[in-house]
Amino acid sequence: MLNLQIEKRLQGAGGEMKLHVDLAIEEGSFVAVAGESGSGKTTLLRILAGLEKAEGRIVISGETWMDSGYSMPVQRRKIGFVFQDYALFENMTVEENLLFVEEDRVLSSKLLEMTELVSLKGRMPGTLSGGQKQRVALCRAMMKKPTLLLMDEPLSALDPVMRQKLQQEITALHRTFGTTTLMVSHDPSEIYRLADRVLVLDRGEVVADGSPKEVLLKTQGSQKFSFEGELLDITKVDVIYVAVISIGQQLVEVVVSSQEAKHLTIGQKVMVSTKAFAPMIV
Ligand SMILES: Nc1ncnc2c1ncn2[C@@H]1O[C@H](COP(=O)(O)OP(=O)(O)OP(=O)(O)O)[C@@H](O)[C@H]1O
Structure with missing residues (x-):
């Protein structure tokens, strides 16, 4: 525990x-850690890693990492940390990046194989794509056989296809090594695919804690669809107003009354809801 x-x-x-x-x-x-920008997600990870001081107690699998004035040095904590910006050693090859952490060629070969990096093991990080770099970072983090794997928005700089590929690889690594993982993510579909628990932070407090279904599913118990989006534009067409809203990768038009239009500002986050009794999936 x-x-x-x-x-x-x-x-x-x-x-x-x-x-x-x-x-x-x-x-x-x-565990996925979600929440608005500035809610304390990165700070929580940094405290666990020993990169920042805090009050309280951290006990990981019976080992005390932090307690009243005591803080176990970063190097002694069995953690792997994956950042959004890869943070690889640029002057080392892919394989050297891994072996620098631990001279364990059996483990490095296994990790390179699992992430389809074998053919790239002699390459320098500067010659790799973002997705490949992040795979190397992930493998490097696993070289310590960490008790705790911390990932801070590891996939947010990648395109949707590469994201999904890496999500599968993260799942495979997590299952194979059984590492306890905390990952900061803003992406509900990513959280749903990967996590078995999600914490939502708001101004430093945990405001929701449960399975991704319990926490993220907005339609539970109702037949309503709700989508979060950003209001991009609002125009008057005869007597009605038409709002253009970006939802995920799509733009949609929604008719609003003049009364509703009065309270809307461009750039604002909005919820678009609709009753859907028999939705179709095509
Ligand atoms: N050492 C510190 N001392 C005081 N305040 C800090 C410290 N570190 C971070 N903060 C502040 O705490 C707040 C939370 O920062 P944090 O980076 O943890 O948020 P976050 O949820 O990860 O945000 P984002 O999603 O934008 O990365 C910020 O307002 C930040 O300026």
């Missing part, structure tokens, strides 16, 4: 706030 009781005062955009996390996480689980 991973037991986290963490407190830290943060200087948020809207003034001082407190990061407050009190959680027990089962070993081997995959």
